[in-house]
Amino acid sequence: MYQLTIADHHPIVKEGLQHILSDDDxxxxxxxxxxxxxxxSLEKTVPDLLILELDLPNLQGLSSIKALRRKFAGIKILIFSQHPEEMYALSAIKAGAMGYVGKLAPIKTVRTAIMQVNKGGIYLNTELSSMLAKNENSSNNIAYRYKRLSSRETEVLNMLSSGKRNKDIAQSLDINEKTVSTYKTRLLRKLDAGSLAELIQQARLLQTSDL
Structure with a gap:
């Protein structure tokens, strides 16, 4: 039997995953x-697979993936999150996760991701994988530019696109407001945006883009 640890503050997730995996080992x-x-929990027992929600309270989002990988060598992490895959999946994989599934994904997809990551593979949805392959060398493409963002830059971008103020972002990420402003400047440059409004527009476009 394979052991799973679920890190999620939504009670229905446990019941849902138990149902999905009821016929498996x-x-x-x-x-x-x-x-x-x-x-x-991990200090006591490192499971075969950790299924993690990025918005878990007292967890530093994408940054926590790197920390967990450093502290618990060899741990396999599958992100199962309410955040859209197009906005977070690439950064999560870069940080050390082995797969990313959005909570709106079909049951079959969730089960496939769990199986694949548990076997040591990497899981991204077909659409995102195809998009990346298609635009791997297109430096003028938004998706290509987005790939160049660091994990923290991605977090700041998504918080900005959800309407959070510098003060809110600083508090959430445990950094000061000046640092948030520095990240905004970097994002404007890296995504070639002329204003905050354009930056937010690009972030939202990535959620629905078929580029």
Missing amino acids: FIISNVVVDGKDLNA
Whole structure:
């Protein structure tokens, strides 16, 4: 039997995953709803697979993936998140996750991702994989430019696109407002945007783009 740890503060997720995996060799050994509890759980037992929601309380989003990978060598992490794959998946993989599935994905897709990552593979949805392959060398493409963003830049961009102010972003990421302004300047340059409005427009376009 393969052991899973679920790190998610939405109670229905546990029930849903139990249903999806009911006919397979998986057992949910632990469910945590807080980043601090997650670290305590992993210090006791490192599961075969960690299914992680990026918005878990007391967890530093994408940055936490790198931290977990450093602290628990060899851990396999599948992100199962409410955030759209087009906005976070690439950065999550770059940070050390082995797969990314949005919570709007079909049950079959979620199960496929779990199986693939548990076997040591990488999982991204077909549309995103095709988009990346198609535009791998297109430096004028938004998706290509987006790939060049760091994990923290991606987090700041998505918070900006959701309407959060510098103060809110600084508090959420535990950084100061001046640092947030620095990230905004970098984002404007990297995404070749002339204003904050254009930057946000590009971020939202990525959520629906078939480029």
